[in-house]
Every structure is written in structure tokens, then in C-alpha cells.
Amino acid sequence: MIPVMLGVVLVIFVMLSLSPGDPAVQMLGPDATPEQLEELRDDLGLNDPFLVRYVKYVWNLLHGDLGTSYTTKQPVAKEIFERFPTTLLFTTLACIVGAIVGILFGIVSAVKQYTWFDNVSRVIALIGISVPSFWLGLMFIIWFSVGLGWFPSSGFYGPKYWVLPSLTVGLVQASNVMRQTRSAMLDVVRQDYIRTARAKGQSEMKVIFSHELPNALIPIVTVLGMQFGRGMGGSIISEQVFAIPGIGMLMTNAIGNLNYPVVQGGVLVIALSFSIVNLLIDILYAFIDPRIKSLYSGKKRVRKTKNEFVREPGKESAANG
Amino acid sequence: MKTTKLNRAVALLLAMLLVFGMTACTSKPATTEPATTEPSTTEPATTEPSTTEPETKYVSKDHLVVVGKTEPASIDPHNGNMVTQFTIDFQVFDRLFVMDENSNITPQLAETWEWIDDTTLRVKIHEGVKFSNGDDLTAEDVLYTLQRGCESSYSAATLDPFDAAACKVVDPYTIDIVTKQPYPGAIATLTHGRASIVCKRAIEEMGDEYSRTPVGSGRLIVDKWTAGDSIEFSRNENYWNEEAKPTFSKLTLRFVSENASRAIEVETGAADLALEIAATDMTRLDENPNVTITAVPGATLNQLVINSANFPYFTPEVRRALHMAINTEAITKTAYVTADRADSLLPPSCWGYKAVDESKTAYDPDGAKAILAAEGFDMSTPLVINVAKGNEVGTAAEMICNMWNAIGLNASVEILENATLTTNNSKGQTPICITTYTCACGLPESMFLNFEKTTTYAWTDDMAFVDALKAAKTITDDAARQAEYERLQQYAWDLNNVIPLCVSQRVYATGANVEGLQPSPTNQPDFSLLNVLVEAN
Numbered sequence: 029m030i031p032v033m034l035g036v037v038l039v040i041f042v043m044l045s046l047s048p049g050d051p052a053v054q055m056l057g058p059d060a061t062p063e064q065l066e067e068l069r070d071d072l073g074l075n076d077p078f079l080v081r082y083v084k085y086v087w088n089l090l091h092g093d094l095g096t097s098y099t100t101k102q103p104v105a106k107e108i109f110e111r112f113p114t115t116l117l118f119t120t121l122a123c124i125v126g127a128i129v130g131i132l133f134g135i136v137s138a139v140k141q142y143t144w145f146d147n148v149s150r151v152i153a154l155i156g157i158s159v160p161s162f163w164l165g166l167m168f169i170i171w172f173s174v175g176l177g178w179f180p181s182s183g184f185y186g187p188k189y190w191v192l193p194s195l196t197v198g199l200v201q202a203s204n205v206m207r208q209t210r211s212a213m214l215d216v217v218r219q220d221y222i223r224t225a226r227a228k229g230q231s232e233m234k235v236i237f238s239h240e241l242p243n244a245l246i247p248i249v250t251v252l253g254m255q256f257g258r259g260m261g262g263s264i265i266s267e268q269v270f271a272i273p274g275i276g277m278l279m280t281n282a283i284g285n286l287n288y289p290v291v292q293g294g295v296l297v298i299a300l301s302f303s304i305v306n307l308l309i310d311i312l313y314a315f316i317d318p319r320i321k322s323l324y325s326g327k328k329r330v331r332k333t334k335n336e337f338v339r340e341p342g343k344e345s346a347a348n349g
Numbered sequence: 350m351k352t353t354k355l356n357r358a359v360a361l362l363l364a365m366l367l368v369f370g371m372t373a374c375t376s377k378p379a380t381t382e383p384a385t386t387e388p389s390t391t392e393p394a395t396t397e398p399s400t401t402e403p404e405t406k407y408v409s410k411d412h413l414v415v416v417g418k419t420e421p422a423s424i425d426p427h428n429g430n431m432v433t434q435f436t437i438d439f440q441v442f443d444r445l446f447v448m449d450e451n452s453n454i455t456p457q458l459a460e461t462w463e464w465i466d467d468t469t470l471r472v473k474i475h476e477g478v479k480f481s482n483g484d485d486l487t488a489e490d491v492l493y494t495l496q497r498g499c500e501s502s503y504s505a506a507t508l509d510p511f512d513a514a515a516c517k518v519v520d521p522y523t524i525d526i527v528t529k530q531p532y533p534g535a536i537a538t539l540t541h542g543r544a545s546i547v548c549k550r551a552i553e554e555m556g557d558e559y560s561r562t563p564v565g566s567g568r569l570i571v572d573k574w575t576a577g578d579s580i581e582f583s584r585n586e587n588y589w590n591e592e593a594k595p596t597f598s599k600l601t602l603r604f605v606s607e608n609a610s611r612a613i614e615v616e617t618g619a620a621d622l623a624l625e626i627a628a629t630d631m632t633r634l635d636e637n638p639n640v641t642i643t644a645v646p647g648a649t650l651n652q653l654v655i656n657s658a659n660f661p662y663f664t665p666e667v668r669r670a671l672h673m674a675i676n677t678e679a680i681t682k683t684a685y686v687t688a689d690r691a692d693s694l695l696p697p698s699c700w701g702y703k704a705v706d707e708s709k710t711a712y713d714p715d716g717a718k719a720i721l722a723a724e725g726f727d728m729s730t731p732l733v734i735n736v737a738k739g740n741e742v743g744t745a746a747e748m749i750c751n752m753w754n755a756i757g758l759n760a761s762v763e764i765l766e767n768a769t770l771t772t773n774n775s776k777g778q779t780p781i782c783i784t785t786y787t788c789a790c791g792l793p794e795s796m797f798l799n800f801e802k803t804t805t806y807a808w809t810d811d812m813a814f815v816d817a818l819k820a821a822k823t824i825t826d827d828a829a830r831q832a833e834y835e836r837l838q839q840y841a842w843d844l845n846n847v848i849p850l851c852v853s854q855r856v857y858a859t860g861a862n863v864e865g866l867q868p869s870p871t872n873q874p875d876f877s878l879l880n881v882l883v884e885a886n
Binding site for chain 1: 420429430502506507557560575577603604605606607609610614619767768769771798799
């Protein structure tokens with residue numbers, strides 16, 4: 029993970045250095061004199077050579093210092109972690125909606141392949157993937173806030189505020205999950221062990237939820253993990269529509285203002301979140317698929333058995349017997 | 350059997366969704382209760398019952414919600430560069446003088462004032478004014494404000510007319526404010542947000558924290574700033590001017606960057622006032638009986654800028670031809686919608702404004718073509734119009750591009766990030782761009798500022814004009830100053846370096862029960878004047 033982070037820092041540093049625009053001009057506006065601009069550039073360290081700035085940044089980073097925001101003069105870490113819980117909550121809720129709706133519809137679609145339900149679901153999923161989330165968000169606001177007055181139109185202050193943003197992003201995610209679930213389920217449905225399960229007289233529900241779904245979960249979890257990781261980068265458009273103070277909004281404003289420290293810090297935190305989510309997904313694979321688990325636990329068992337055999341052969345034979 | 354049951358269940362679910370969707374679409378506008386309806390405990394501005402409901406009593410709402418577009422980076426008047434910042438400064442700080450929505454200047458902290466010579470303004474401030482930390486506001490704080498403001502890179506340009514080193518405290522409540530040269534706009538400049546009086550001791554103790562939790566003497570006090578979301582204010586109970594105290598005790602300023610979402614906040618009753626309403630939302634809001642739309646001519650000029658200093662092929666006649674080929678009336682109506690066509694380089698709210706004689710640049714594509722031919726202008730010269738991202742400005746650029754191409758020119762549009770365009774402009778690298786410029790404090794010199802700075806925008810290399818602009822600022826006789834600015838407006842118009850397109854309107858949306866809104870042309874309304882009437886419990 030550390031090499032990934034260092035790579036990310038280098039890439040973002042190079043990209044920002046190459047990007048057009050002068051933070052000093054952006055901060056002071058068109059009325060500033062050349063002397064004032066030069067003074068500010070000096071203060072911000074923008075006149076230092078690229079390598080000096082990079083080494084300084086990495087050194088500070090290793091000491092836990094993400095720098096100071098050009099605009100607010102606040103520590104970048106503080107700015108990011110003030111918004112991180114909001115983004116984490118928003119992403120989690122959206123993923124829950126995406127998972128529940130997507131998996132359920134995916135299962136039914138697969139089980140009822142080529143029925144009218146399957147056809148309608150696939151069309152809806154296609155629309156869900158194609159529809160811009162800001163449009164869907166605005167439609168939800170018009171229906172549920174302006175029309176029915178059920179939910180607030182913006183903000184993220186409590187459960188009733190969470191509903192519309194989570195549904196907006198969650199339903200778009202559900203479209204992806206639904207398609208993936210259907211596809212994975214269809215692969216599994218034709219396997220011999222499913223036929224065997226049915227031949228044993230197991231109920232259809234038992235076949236679906238005990239045999240088909242667990243075997244189809246790996247690609248579904250992968251998609252969910254990717255969406256969660258992407259969500260941690262901030263659902264920028266949805267955050268804007270619903271005025272959610274998350275990382276996406278912070279990054280958008282920082283990029284617009286050429287606020288380099290916040291952009292660098294934000295990208296770093298997003299990359300770290302993505303890496304952690306990927307790691308967790310890898311660990312989850314082991315719980316979902318016993319074959320993956322056995323790859324690791326199997327070695328231990330062999331070693332243990334060998335040792336036990338050497339030390340206590342009596343027990344081994346008793347176990348076998 | 351199972352399949353049939355499942356099909357029925359799914360059909361039922363889809364039918365419910367359909368009915369639900371249709372219901373939502375056909376519902377009438379919500380009559381949602383405003384965010385907080387507790388009556389104010391102090392100063393309940395009770396009104397008489399209306400004629401239709403004689404028994405209903407109304408009281409002032411205690412907690413107001415305002416939605417703005419952009420979150421400021423700072424509330425420190427000398428640190429930061431955003432309009433929202435000044436909007437907040439006006440609530441949190443006092444100034445020596447203030448300007449109302451009609452550009453009339455009235456005293457705020459100043460009790461008496463007089464020019465004791467051409468460059469010295471002696472101001473006596475009210476005694477007994479306290480900052481929110483309990484400190485007395487004295488002439489020392491006023492002096493510190495001017496000195497700090499003149500030093501800060503952010504505010505130095507605005508406060509440039511003042512000679513901070515020469516300003517001096519006469520007694521604890523009297524100060525001599527000195528300008529570098531005779532400057533009739535001094536008092537107007539002191540109405541700027543940059544001239545908000547800050548607390549010397551608090552800044553020295555708090556450092557950068559002052560930007561987030563400022564100590565002012567204004568009618569509202571910052572209670573809490575939730576990054577990216579909102580700023581909460583409470584009424585300054587110790588405010589020195591009893592008559593100017595707000596009727597509410599709490600105000601929340603929320604930041605909603607999406608235009609449609611901001612309008613919806615007022616529609617649903619979640620907010621009492623929304624700033625910067627987009628033209629696309631106006632029709633819908635106008636039809637809603639629970640919403641009042643207030644539009645006033647703004648102080649911001651949308652203008653096409655031709656950089657002739659660094660791109661000499663834009664000769665005076667070529668610029669005139671380019672101007673003549675633009676139908677600004679069509680651009681105003683189609684691209685900007687909530688705007689008034691510009692007929693001067695100054696917006697009407699600016700001191701000295703006068704509509705110019707446009708006969709030399711009247712819309713005439715054929716005439717423009719003839720001038721270009723007579724000038725021998727190479728019609729294949731690429732004319733790239735640089736604009737920052739934005740719907741209105743993008744549409745305007747496309748329209749100008751089409752108008753120029755219609756007479757055989759080779760025009761195109763390049764859309765840039767705002768920061769990139771600002772940087773390119775500052776280096777004089779932009780041949781043609783569309784920008785906005787806002788008149789500060791109603792002063793004409795603020796609109797002409799960039800003509801003077803050939804090193805930054807490089808809009809003109811006509812040094813005689815630049816010298817005339819510098820001289821006009823110092824004319825102390827109002828009539829002579831007015832005459833000179835009228836001449837300069839006409840001269841600048843005929844230069845055709847800056848082609849004014851339109852003056853944007855400032856559009857505010859309030860709940861129908863909101864009173865006291867003073868719509869500001871610079872988008873800085875005084876929140877403390879708002880009074881929202883709700884039914885008494």
C-alpha cells in the first residue's frame with residue numbers, strides 16, 4: 029500500500045505542476061499587482077523548483093502533515109476529515125440501497141430469465157445506468173420534496189435527509205449490481221451441483237439462497253467494492269444537487285480554486301480509502317468462497333498435522349480412527 | 350403456481366410504483382411549514398390581522414434560513430476574495446458608513462465627519478460600541494483596520510486610495526483618515542466590506558482563527574461554521590443600536606451550489622431567502638404563490654474584452670467592426686435572460702452612469718463587413734473567444750461566434766477553467782474573452798480600474814485615456830467629475846476594447862411571508878433587516 033501511496037503522490041504532484049493556472053492570481057483576483065502576486069507565490073512556495081516542493085511535501089507527509097489549505101489557511105487533514113464521515117455514511121447508505129435492490133432484482137431476473145419481469149428489469153437497469161444521477165436526483169427532489177413534501181430537498185442532517193441522496197446514488201448503483209447479479213446467477217444456475225440440489229428435493233428458495241447465490245457472490249461483491257471505493261472519492265454531482273458537505277464537493281472547489289494542498293491531500297485519502305476497500309474485498313472473498321479460504325488455512329492445517337504427527341502420533345491415529 | 354404468485358406480486362409492485370409516480374407528478378406545490386416556527390422571544394413584531402383572516406395573529410419567526418451559492422474561504426475582511434465573504438461581513442462587522450440598495454451612503458459607526466483638508470477626513474465614531482468579545486470599539490481599531498487592510502494583498506487594491514501610515518488617532522473615538530491625494534470617493538470606499546472594522550486585540554490573539562470565528566461589532570455573531578454546509582449566527586444581544594437589532598435570534602446561512610436545489614429550498618419552505626436565483630428557475634417560482642421573486646438591476650457588467658495591446662491586429666476600426674457585428678440585444682435576451690442590455694461601461698447603479706451615444710457601433714453586420722474589407726483585415730485570422738465554464742457565458746460566446754462567422758470571420762470558442770482564464774488574462778495572453786466586472790461601492794473608477802493596469806489585463810495601450818482616468822478620480826467638484834466620467838464612458842465605448850454586453854440582474858427568492866428584504870445590486874443583502882411572519886401559536 030505504501031508504494032501505491034507514494035506513486036499517487038508523485039502522479040498528482042506532477043499533474044498539478046503541469047496544469048495551467050496560477051493559484052496566486054486565482055486567490056488575489058485581477059486587481060492584484062505583480063508585486064503582490066510574487067509575494068504570495070513566495071509565501072506559498074510556488075517559486076521553489078519542482079523537486080524541492082515534492083521532497084518537502086513527502087517529508088511533511090511522512091510526519092503526518094498534509095499541508096495547509098491556500099484559501100482557508102486550515103490544515104488540510106482537518107478539512108478532509110471534517111467531511112470524511114459524511115462521505116463514508118453517504119457511500120455506505122448508497123451501497124446498501126444498491127446491494128439490496130440490485131441483488132434482489134438480479135436474482136429474480138435470473139430465476140425468471142426471459143419472462144416479462146426479466147425483460148422489464150433489464151430495460152430499467154439499462155435506463156438506470158444511462159440516466160445521469162443529477163437528473164434522477166432532481167426528479168426525486170421534485171417528486172418527494174416539492175410534490176409530496178415527504179423528504180427535505182437538501183442537506184445531510186439526519187435519517188430523513190439521507191433518503192433521497194442514498195436512493196439516487198443507490199439506484200444507479202443497483203442497475204450495475206442487478207446486471208452483474210443476473211449474469212453471475214445465470215452462470216451458476218446451469219451448474220451440475222444446482223441440478224443435484226434440486227434432485228435432492230430441496231425447495232427453490234433453499235436452492236437459490238443456499239447454493240446459487242453464495243456461488244455467484246464473488247463478482248457481485250467485486251462490483252459493490254468498486255462502487256464503494258468510487259463513492260469514497262465523493263459522488264460529486266449528487267453531493268452538489270443535495271448540498272452534501274462531502275469530499276467530492278471539497279475536491280471540486282479545491283480544483284476550481286487551484287488549491288493544490290487540498291487536491292493532493294484529497295486524492296491521497298481517496299486512494300487510501302480505495303486501497304483499504306480493495307483489501308477488505310479480498311479478505312471477504314475468503315469468507316465467501318471456501319476454496320480461497322482453504323488455500324490459506326489448508327497450509328496451516330498440513331503443517332500442524334505434520335507437527336502433531338511427529339510429536340503425538342497417538343492422537344493422530346486416534347483422530348483417524 | 351409459484352410463478353403465477355410471483356408474477357402477481359411483481360405486477361402489483363409495478364402498478365403501485367406507477368400510481369405513486371403519477372401521484373407525485375400531479376401533486377400541488379407543497380405548503381411545508383418553514384424550518385422553525387417558534388416565535389421570537391424578544392421584539393415580537395406582531396402585526397395586525399389580515400382582512401381575510403381577521404382572527405390570525407402573526408409573530409416574527411425566530412430562526413431564519415438563508416441559502417447562498419458559495420461558501421466563503423474566510424470571513425476576515427482582509428483575507429479572502431469572495432462576494433459571499435462580504436455578504437457575511439456586512440452582518441458580523443460594522444463599517445463607518447454603509448450604502449443602501451439605492452446606493453445612498455449613510456453613517457453606521459460614524460457619528461460626525463468632516464473634511465478638514467483636501468485629503469483628511471476626520472471621523473468621530475459612536476461611543477459605547479462593543480465587539481462581541483466585550484472590547485470597546487475605538488479609533489485604534491479603525492486605524493488598525495485601515496493599516497491592516499492596506500497591507501494585505503487581498504484588500505490593498507480596494508483600500509489603495511488611503512495613506513494608512515498618515516492616518517492617526519485624534520482621541521479614543523476620533524480618527525483622521527488620510528487619502529494619498531484628493532479623493533471624493535473616500536467615503537464610498539469606506540462602505541466596502543474590506544473596510545469592516547475588525548478587533549485589533551482579537552486578531553493579535555487569534556491569528557488565522559479570526560478568519561473562521563471573527564470578532565465583530567455587527568448585528569449578528571458567528572456561532573458555528575460547519576465546513577461545506579452552513580454558518581450559524583445568533584443575534585448580538587449587546588448591539589449598540591437598539592433600532593437596528595434583528596427581529597430573529599438565530600439565522601442559518603446554508604450553502605447550496607446547485608441552482609435548482611437552491612430555488613427548491615424556498616419552494617418547499619425549507620428556506621426563507623435564496624440568493625442568486627437562476628433564470629431557468631424563475632418561471633416556476635413565479636407561478637408558486639408561496640414564493641416571491643425580487644429582481645433588481647445588478648452592478649455587474651458582462652463584457653467582451655479585446656486585447657489590442659498585445660494583439661495589434663485588432664486596430665480601432667477592426668474593433669469597431671467586431672462590435673457592430675454583435676447583436677447585444679439578442680445576446681441579453683437569449684443567453685443571459687435576467688439581464689438588461691448594457692448601454693455604457695458603467696452599470697446604472699454606478700455613480701456617474703450615463704447611456705452613451707451608440708451611433709458609431711450600432712448593430713450593422715453589413716457595415717461591419719465593409720469596414721473589415723476597407724481595413725484589409727485577413728478574414729481567416731482565428732478569433733478565439735475564451736470563456737470560463739458557465740451556461741450563460743458559454744451561450745453568449747457561441748452567439749458572438751456565430752454572428753462573427755456570419756460576416757465571414759473565422760471565430761471559435763474556447764472554454765477554460767476559471768483559474769486558467771484568470772491566469773491567462775493576468776499575463777495578457779488572452780486575445781478575446783468574456784468576463785464580468787462588478788462596480789464596487791458605486792464608484793465609477795472601480796469599473797475603469799483594469800484600463801489602468803496594462804500590466805495585468807492589458808486591455809488598452811491608450812495612455813492618454815489611462816491618464817485621464819487617473820485624473821478623473823481626484824476631481825472633487827461633483828458636476829465636473831460627472832461631466833468627465835460621462836466623457837470617459839463615451840470615449841471607452843468608442844475605443845471598443847471592452848464591448849459591454851449586459852448588466853445582470855440580481856434575483857432573490859423569498860417565502861411570501863418574508864418582509865424587509867433590501868435587494869442589493871451586488872448580491873449582499875442585509876440579513877438583519879429580514880422579518881418573517883408566522884402565525885402565532
